[in-house]
Amino acid sequence: MSNARIELLKSQGRALVTGASRGIGHAVALKLAALGFRVVALGRRFEPAAFPGCGDIEPLVHDLAECEGLAALAAGLGPISVLVNNAGVMHPNTWRDYPMETRARSLKVNLVAPVELMRLLAPGMLAAGGGSIVNVASIAGYIGHPDVWYGATKAGLLNATKSFALQLGAGHVTVNAVAPGPVETDMLAVIPPERQAMLRNGAVTKRFSTADEVAEAVLAMAFGPAQVTGATLDICAGAVLR
Numbered sequence: 001m002s003n004a005r006i007e008l009l010k011s012q013g014r015a016l017v018t019g020a021s022r023g024i025g026h027a028v029a030l031k032l033a034a035l036g037f038r039v040v041a042l043g044r045r046f047e048p049a050a051f052p053g054c055g056d057i058e059p060l061v062h063d064l065a066e067c068e069g070l071a072a073l074a075a076g077l078g079p080i081s082v083l084v085n086n087a088g089v090m091h092p093n094t095w096r097d098y099p100m101e102t103r104a105r106s107l108k109v110n111l112v113a114p115v116e117l118m119r120l121l122a123p124g125m126l127a128a129g130g131g132s133i134v135n136v137a138s139i140a141g142y143i144g145h146p147d148v149w150y151g152a153t154k155a156g157l158l159n160a161t162k163s164f165a166l167q168l169g170a171g172h173v174t175v176n177a178v179a180p181g182p183v184e185t186d187m188l189a190v191i192p193p194e195r196q197a198m199l200r201n202g203a204v205t206k207r208f209s210t211a212d213e214v215a216e217a218v219l220a221m222a223f224g225p226a227q228v229t230g231a232t233l234d235i236c237a238g239a240v241l242r
């Protein structure tokens with residue numbers, strides 16, 4: 001990580017982390033605060049003691065399925081120099097049984113909201129002279145997934161990462177992604193035990209990643225060299241080698 005870049009980004013604005021009430025996003029928010037960032041932590045609900053004595057973290061309650069409200073939300077944030085699009089949902093539905101409402105929610109939370117936040121916050125980053133965006137996708141984005149809309153939205157997010165990297169690079173805004181395999185968070189509950197065993201066995205470490213390990217990877221992508229943009233870092237212990 002580049003300390004000079006971290007200091008510059010801290011001076012240019014706050015960090016926004018979506019899905020920061022628990023899991024990977026919570027770990028990312030804590031690490032950013034520990035680096036001295038002022039952090040906006042977005043989620044639908046927060047435990048009263050979500051961030052005890054953890055530095056400057058402001059919880060912000062918003063349901064990302066309400067995409068229509070994102071413009072007003074972004075306008076009220078002030079300068080944002082780091083955006084971590086982390087919130088995501090996975091459903092137990094198969095392709096045979098996928099209600100339209102569930103599909104709409106997957107599309108909005110996993111794809112429309114992160115792309116909208118990039119669109120809404122990028123102008124401020126460009127005006128400030130730079131910024132950093134990290135999208136939390138999944139290996140499902142290139143190997144597919146039993147929740148077909150989960151896999152499809154993560155593939156879309158990986159593609160949007162490249163599109164925005166190309167559009168924003170000249171303005172010193174890097175746009176990267178991480179693609180975790182299974183991570184020890186609440187989301188694992190959606191994956192049946194047999195599939196979990198198969199996935200765990202595919203990792204050379206024979207274990208799942210922790211939220212903390214993925215958060216470290218997010219920060220590595222957020223504060224890496226300027227030449228690293230449009231890139232995806234896999235975090236799956238060799239379960240998928242591209």
Ligand SMILES: NC(=O)c1ccc[n+]([C@@H]2O[C@H](COP(=O)([O-])OP(=O)(O)OC[C@H]3O[C@@H](n4cnc5c(N)ncnc54)[C@H](OP(=O)(O)O)[C@@H]3O)[C@@H](O)[C@H]2O)c1
Pocket residue numbers: 018019020021022023024025042043044045062063064065086087088089109136137138139179180181182183184185186187188
């Ligand atoms: N865990 C895995 O195995 C794994 C693997 C690959 C990729 N990922 C990706 O990693 C990211 C984080 O997942 P996680 O494992 O940390 O899952 P998690 O523990 O289930 O946390 C999900 C986070 O997203 C937020 N969220 C969900 N729907 C939202 C909505 N409509 N509006 C606002 N926030 C919403 C949740 O907030 P609430 O508390 O309000 O629900 C929570 O903070 C996701 O994008 C996921 O797809 C996870």
